[in-house]
Amino acid sequence: MRIVVQRSKAARVTVDGEVTGQITKGLVLLVGVTHSDTVEDAKYLAEKIPNLRIFEDDAQKMNLSLLDTGGEILSVSQFTLYGDCRNGRRPSFIEAARPEQAIQIYEAFNQMLRDKGIQVETGVFGAMMDVELTNDGPVTLIVESKA
Template identity: 80%
Template sequence: MKVVVQRSKAASVTVDGAVVGKINKGFVLLVGVTHEDTEADAAYLADKIANLRIFEDDSDKMNLSLLDVGGEVLSVSQFTLYGDCRKGRRPNFMDAARPEHAIEIYEAFNRLMREKGVHVETGVFGAMMDVALVNDGPVTLIVESK
């Protein structure tokens, strides 16, 4: 699994003109799943991301986690994270998991984040989505399970 973590002040996702997920302070997570990913990968990343210390403390040091600040998550499925652009000009998406496997792991990841006490909003798996984000910092990281 691969997750792009973007620290945000506010974010939303819209499908067909309707807002389907909206958060305030927290993380926008672009979540990609590959063929061999399992629920163990989802559990590893849920724990890593919930406890990732990238919010400032009173000394302006990145010392606080999402759990420490009571942040929220906007989780968006993103198969294009596994696009391979090394050859030619059109990305190859052969490393992205098939939808039936990807949705299972993506939903497990979201459930595991919720079990940690994080409020999680989502987009719509497989839909064309418009994601609006006020990136805080900006702080953007890529976290992988392998």
């Protein structure tokens, strides 16, 4: 799995003019799944991401995690994270998992976060989505389940 993690002051996702997910302070996660990913990959990232110390403490040092701050998550499925742009001008998405595999892992990942007591909002899997966010910092990281 490959996830783009963005620290956010506010974010929302809209599908066909309707807001499907919205958060205040927290993280926006763009979540990509590849063929070899399993629920174990989701479990690893569901443990790693909410514990990343990327929020500032009183001394303005990045020492606090999402769990420390009580932040929320906006999780958006993003198959294009596995787009390969090395050849030609059109990305190849052959490394992205098929929807029937990806949705199961994506939903398991979101549920694991919820099981930690985190408020998780989402877009609509496979839909065209408009994602708006106020990136805080900006702080943006790429976290992967495989080396």
